[in-house]
Amino acid sequence: MSQEQKGWKEIPIAGVCWRPATEYATGDWKTFKPIRDPEKCTKCLLCPMICPDAAIKWNKAEEDIEFDYDFCKGCGICANECPTHAIKMVREGES
Amino acid sequence: MATSPWKFTAKEIAEKPELFTSGHRACAGCGPAIALRQIMKATRGPTIVTNATGCMEVVSTIYPYTAWAVPWLHTAFENAAANASGIEAALKAMKRKGSLQENVDVIALAGDGGTFDIGIQALSGAAERGHDFLYVLYDNEAYMNTGIQRSGGTPYGASTTTSPAGKVIPGKPQFKKPIADIMVAHDIPYVATASIAYWQDLLMKTRKGLEVEGPAFLHVLTPCPRGWRYDTSKTIEIARLAVETCVFPLWEAVNGEYSLSPQSKIMALKPDRKKPVVEYLKAQHRFAHLFKPDFEYMVSDIQRMVDKNWDRLLKKCNMKVVEKAKE
Amino acid sequence: MAPIQQKVLALNGDEAVALAVKQSDVDVVAAYPITPQTIIVEKFSEYVADGEVDTEFVCTESEHSALTACLAASATGVRTFTASASAGLALMHEMLYVTSGCRAPVVMAIANRALSAPINIHCDHSDSMVERDCGWVQIYVENSQEAYDSIIQAFRIAEHPELLLPVLVGFDGFLLSHTLENVNVLLDETVRKFVGKRQFPLVMGHNGKKVPFKLDPSNPLTMGPLDLYDYYFEHKRQQEEAMRKAPQIITQVHNEYAKISGRKYGNGLIETYCLEDAEVVAVCVGSTAGTVKSVVDQLRAKGVKAGLLRMRTFRPLPVTDIVKALENVKAIAVMDRSNSFGGYGGPVFHEIRHILYDAQSHPCIVNYVYGLGGRDMPPDIIRNIYRDLQEIVKTQQVKDYVQFAGVRE
Numbered sequence: 001m002s003q004e005q006k007g008w009k010e011i012p013i014a015g016v017c018w019r020p021a022t023e024y025a026t027g028d029w030k031t032f033k034p035i036r037d038p039e040k041c042t043k044c045l046l047c048p049m050i051c052p053d054a055a056i057k058w059n060k061a062e063e064d065i066e067f068d069y070d071f072c073k074g075c076g077i078c079a080n081e082c083p084t085h086a087i088k089m090v091r092e093g094e095s
Numbered sequence: 096m097a098t099s100p101w102k103f104t105a106k107e108i109a110e111k112p113e114l115f116t117s118g119h120r121a122c123a124g125c126g127p128a129i130a131l132r133q134i135m136k137a138t139r140g141p142t143i144v145t146n147a148t149g150c151m152e153v154v155s156t157i158y159p160y161t162a163w164a165v166p167w168l169h170t171a172f173e174n175a176a177a178n179a180s181g182i183e184a185a186l187k188a189m190k191r192k193g194s195l196q197e198n199v200d201v202i203a204l205a206g207d208g209g210t211f212d213i214g215i216q217a218l219s220g221a222a223e224r225g226h227d228f229l230y231v232l233y234d235n236e237a238y239m240n241t242g243i244q245r246s247g248g249t250p251y252g253a254s255t256t257t258s259p260a261g262k263v264i265p266g267k268p269q270f271k272k273p274i275a276d277i278m279v280a281h282d283i284p285y286v287a288t289a290s291i292a293y294w295q296d297l298l299m300k301t302r303k304g305l306e307v308e309g310p311a312f313l314h315v316l317t318p319c320p321r322g323w324r325y326d327t328s329k330t331i332e333i334a335r336l337a338v339e340t341c342v343f344p345l346w347e348a349v350n351g352e353y354s355l356s357p358q359s360k361i362m363a364l365k366p367d368r369k370k371p372v373v374e375y376l377k378a379q380h381r382f383a384h385l386f387k388p389d390f391e392y393m394v395s396d397i398q399r400m401v402d403k404n405w406d407r408l409l410k411k412c413n414m415k416v417v418e419k420a421k422e
Numbered sequence: 423m424a425p426i427q428q429k430v431l432a433l434n435g436d437e438a439v440a441l442a443v444k445q446s447d448v449d450v451v452a453a454y455p456i457t458p459q460t461i462i463v464e465k466f467s468e469y470v471a472d473g474e475v476d477t478e479f480v481c482t483e484s485e486h487s488a489l490t491a492c493l494a495a496s497a498t499g500v501r502t503f504t505a506s507a508s509a510g511l512a513l514m515h516e517m518l519y520v521t522s523g524c525r526a527p528v529v530m531a532i533a534n535r536a537l538s539a540p541i542n543i544h545c546d547h548s549d550s551m552v553e554r555d556c557g558w559v560q561i562y563v564e565n566s567q568e569a570y571d572s573i574i575q576a577f578r579i580a581e582h583p584e585l586l587l588p589v590l591v592g593f594d595g596f597l598l599s600h601t602l603e604n605v606n607v608l609l610d611e612t613v614r615k616f617v618g619k620r621q622f623p624l625v626m627g628h629n630g631k632k633v634p635f636k637l638d639p640s641n642p643l644t645m646g647p648l649d650l651y652d653y654y655f656e657h658k659r660q661q662e663e664a665m666r667k668a669p670q671i672i673t674q675v676h677n678e679y680a681k682i683s684g685r686k687y688g689n690g691l692i693e694t695y696c697l698e699d700a701e702v703v704a705v706c707v708g709s710t711a712g713t714v715k716s717v718v719d720q721l722r723a724k725g726v727k728a729g730l731l732r733m734r735t736f737r738p739l740p741v742t743d744i745v746k747a748l749e750n751v752k753a754i755a756v757m758d759r760s761n762s763f764g765g766y767g768g769p770v771f772h773e774i775r776h777i778l779y780d781a782q783s784h785p786c787i788v789n790y791v792y793g794l795g796g797r798d799m800p801p802d803i804i805r806n807i808y809r810d811l812q813e814i815v816k817t818q819q820v821k822d823y824v825q826f827a828g829v830r831e
Contacts, residue, residue: 156648166638180491
């Protein structure tokens with residue numbers, strides 16, 4: 001844990017949580033990274049519904065699928081389920 | 096209960112804010128995490144969630160972080176339903192005294208650990224008392240959080256750390272407790288089974304459970320890559336196979352009247368679509384020992400069991416048992 | 423000062439407790455029946471069935487679920503109450519820790535009863551003494567009047583914004599719960615005004631702002647997370663800090679209540695009886711103190727400098743008050759209505775001894791375990807205890823530090 005650890009006088013009582021999990025990036029867990037081919041993607045919106053980490057979002061403004069690599073753990077479910085095989089799992093560091 | 100069925104598009108759902116957010120520390124490919132995300136997308140307004148001790152509770156609230164954007168309470172392992180009873184009673188009291196005007200939904204979340212076994216007393220009590228809440232069982236078929244020990248929800252023959260596949264005893268000798276049928280027998284207004292492989296069906300059923308007045312019970316099968324031992328990318332595939340082999344049929348019981356959901360109904364109308372259970376077993380290493388010569392008989396045992404349960408379900412749904420075409 | 427308006431009713435301890443709960447504007451009562459607390463839940467059920475209270479009454483399927491439901495309801499933001507005894511309290515054990523850890527101001531009445539095995543339905547303190555480490559305030563009463571008064575005070579103590587700890591009120595099973603007493607009962611409005619409405623302090627949530635401490639969809643909070651070894655210790659230190667503030671809060675509420683009722687119990691923490699110049703003193707918890715008082719009167723009439731210290735508040739330990747009260751006493755008999763097997767005496771004995779360890783004078787402290795499983799404690803045996811103390815003072819010798827008074831050899 002990188003943040004400074006607080007003393008008992010500084011933290012809220014009863015163990016109430018004071019940081020949202022969105023401040024804890026789980027993206028560095030992954031070994032493989034999903035890369036989407038926009039040509040093959042039909043924007044069926046299945047992948048946002050089955051990502052365990054909400055790391056695939058529908059960008060309303062751009063009208064497009066967006067991957068949030070800060071939180072993607074590289075499980076590969078999206079690549080396995082995509083009906084048009086538009087997603088490939090690529091090893092981190094490779095293109 | 097004259098509510099029109101909830102209509103939604105994938106876009107509408109995708110645009111709804113995440114109430115179970117990123118940043119939780121579930122394993123990559125976690126089935127329960129998918130279920131929780133889908134369930135929270137089906138909420139209809141102010142909601143309070145209470146969780147039993149287990150994988151989802153632990154990964155989502157590692158102090159000081161929380162992945163919950165709704166009020167959330169965890170107290171102990173066996174009492175998710177008792178928590179929900181207390182919250183619901185408090186909301187009722189507040190409404191009666193005029194300090195609360197709006198409707199607040201209460202969802203109790205628990206794994207098979209906190210439901211089939213240690214949690215069944217509280218669940219049964221809450222159901223009998225008729226509290227207005229939705230109980231969601233995310234079933235990964237073992238006490239996963241403490242190291243994959245067997246539960247009442249572990250299927251016959253599965254290898255777990257307290258029912259290991261050994262030389263003499265090949266995995267769990269007992270059958271899976273029919274928890275959803277037990278809940279139907281409690282005479283509660285709504286019971287259903289759902290799968291993360293069919294998200295629209297799961298969302299519909301969650302919404303129905305919330306809308307119903309009184310106790311509602313939703314049993315979701317949620318594969319676990321770590322405990323069932325398969326590649327993390329296959330979670331949805333295995334959840335689908337469970338339905339396609341009729342190991343985990345999808346159905347609803349509205350006021351005790353059973354009916355099959357479309358994905359399972361098709362299996363009843365076209366029996367050729369029903370896949371042999373061996374395809375489901377082959378895909379998970381927790382059943383690998385069943386393919387050794389000594390224990391091969393168990394695969395046929397399991398197929399017989401699945402067929403028997405399927406026939407029994409069809410009868411409850413008033414559907415004729417159609418003879419499968421002879422090979 | 424406004425005249426105190428009360429009426430006298432013939433009530434047993436259970437009924438007195440139920441009435442106190444009825445008058446205290448409680449929102450949720452979740453309970454499971456167990457002898458000798460059953461009349462509390464039965465009486466309350468009558469109030470509910472007759473529409474005399476605005477309370478959600480949940481008949482849970484076990485005591486564990488009863489305390490759970492109270493905790494969850496309390497976390498949602500309402501006033502809650504439950505009651506139990508003996509095996510029921512033991513079944514709730516895990517949840518007592520969770521309730522204090524979640525800082526939920528639940529009030530619980532315990533009709534003190536022995537623990538099994540063999541099963542016994544009568545009075546002793548083993549059920550609640552064993553819960554002394556769990557972080558609840560513990561108040562033990564001498565009679566049903568005090569039970570009624572203490573339940574009402576308990577809501578104010580628990581909900582005090584600087585405390586926010588659950589409160590257990592112990593009253594002797596059968597001896598108080600089932601015996602009729604004249605109880606002075608306040609008017610409904612007086613009690614309602616005294617307990618007031620529950621207030622919610624602000625806590626820092628995960629959205630970067632301080633919000634009221636309750637489960638509220640408009641200001642969500644996460645309660646009951648997983649603590650690793652990096653923060654659990656700090657959370658427990660916070661609970662300890664709250665307990666350290668408790669004596670002041672208990673006294674303050676006790677004194678405020680005295681104004682509307684005319685009744686005081688010592689200073690709220692301990693009650694002293696003929697202690698000013700006492701040489702031989704008994705320390706007692708619960709209803710036996712009443713019998714001891716009458717024995718003290720008799721002995722005083724004979725010129726014996728006898729006295730009694732009744733511990734009303736057991737948690738937090740009223741250390742300074744007890745040291746001050748007992749410092750110059752020559753011999754002390756601590757009476758325990760429970761035993762710590764293999765622990766060289768009962769829990770009250772342990773506590774009194776360690777409190778007085780650093781006292782300037784070094785009074786001799788002995789232990790009498792008595793009354794287990796409802797065994798009667800007659801004045802004769804109490805007189806013998808005082809005789810033993812006088813013997814100790816004379817000879818400066820102790821035969822047995824720990825004795826079982828009233829058991830057949």
